[in-house]
Amino acid sequence: MIIYLDLNIFDRIEKIDLLEENEKNEYLQLLDLISNDNIELPYSNAHLNDLLRGWKKNPNYIDGHLKNIKKITKDLCICQYWGEKKVWWHKRNIFEFFNSKKDEADIFDETLDEMFDFGLGDKSPIHLTKKFPLPNEWVSQIKKDKFAQLMFPTTIEQKSLYNLFADLYNFQIKLKSDYSFYKAFKAQLSKNISSLKGNKDVVNYIRNNDQAPNNLKLDFSSIVDAYKPKFEIKENDNESYYKVIETFYKLDLQGYKTDSNFNNMFDDGLHTFYASHCDVFITNDDRCKYKAEQTFSKLNIKTLVIKSNEIDKITNL
DSSP, rough: BEEEEEEHHHHHHHHGGSSSSHHHHHHHHHHHHHTTTTBBOEEHHHHHHHHHHHHHHHHGGGHHHHHHHHHHHHTTEEOOOOOOSSSSSEOOHHHHHHHHHHHHHSSSSSSHHHHHTTGGGSGGGGGGGGBBOHHHHHHHHTTHHHHHHHHHHHHHOOOOOHHHHHHHHHHHHHHHHOHHHHHHHHHHHHHHHHHHGGGGHHHHHHHHTTTTTTTSSHHHHHHHHSSSOOOOOTTTSSSSHHHHHHHHHHHTOOOOTEEEEHHHHHOOOOOOOOHHTSSSEEEEOHHHHHHHHHHHHTTTTOOOOEEEGGGGGGGOO
16 A cells, blocks of 8 residues: 655654644554555655755754655655656655755746846847837736736836746746735636636637536636646656646635645645555645545545544555
C-alpha cells in the first residue's frame, strides 16, 4: 500500500514530542501504521515547493524538516519531470533535490527588462517596443475597469506596447506573490463567468457544443468547461497531470474552500496529482481535502482521502 502524506502531516510527526496527549496518541497510531513493512511513503517536489517558501522566510528549520521527511520516506520520490509522459518513482536524496530547487528559484527574472537583457542593456531589442503607441480608444476603455487599472498600471500611463508587455509579465508574478491581487483576480474572473449565465448566445453555444439537454441547469462548471484554455498536450506530456490540476483549479475558482494564495493552491493541486498515484492521501488541510476528494470523484480516481484521525478507514493492509 502506498500512502501520500501532506506536508502538515510530516510537520506534526516531526513535532510529535511537543504535542498534547490526545494529538500525540493520534500521531503515534499513525506512525505505527506507516511503520508497517507493507507501506511505502513517497515525497514529491510539491513538498519541496512548500518547504522552499518556508526557507525564504526562515532557513533555520529546513534541515530538520528535510531530515524528518527523509527518515519517513527513505528518499522514495515521486516526481513529474518536464517532458515525461509518466511520473517517475525513484530514489533521490531529498537534500540534493531541495538544493536544486533553491538553484532554480534564483534563475527567474523579476522584470521584463531582465528577461530580455542578455547583457545588452538599453540596446536590447525589447526597448524598441517603447516606440509603438497603443490605440487611445483601447487605453480609454481599460481605464474604466477597476481590475484593469490594477492589471495595467503603467500601460494606462505610458500607452506603449512595451508597457503592455511589462504589465502582463508583472501580472503573472503578482498572482503568485500578492495575496490580495490573486483574490481580486479570482473575484473578477468569477464575476465575468457569472455574467455569461444571462447571455442567451453563450447558453446556446454551450448547449449546442456540449450536447447538454435543454432542461439542464447552466452552472459554473459548464461555463468554465466551454471557455477553458485548451492545453497543447504534446506527445511526451502526461495528460493526467493536466486533468487533475485543471479540475482542482476549477474547484478552487468556485469559491468554496478556496485558497487565497496561488502558490498554495497550485501546490495543493500538485499534491493531489501525486496522491492520485497512491492508495491513500492523508491531509489535515480542509481546503485541500475537499478539493482532492471532489477531483478524485470527478475523474473516477480511487484514492482514499482522510485526515490523520481517520486511519481506521484504511483497510486491506
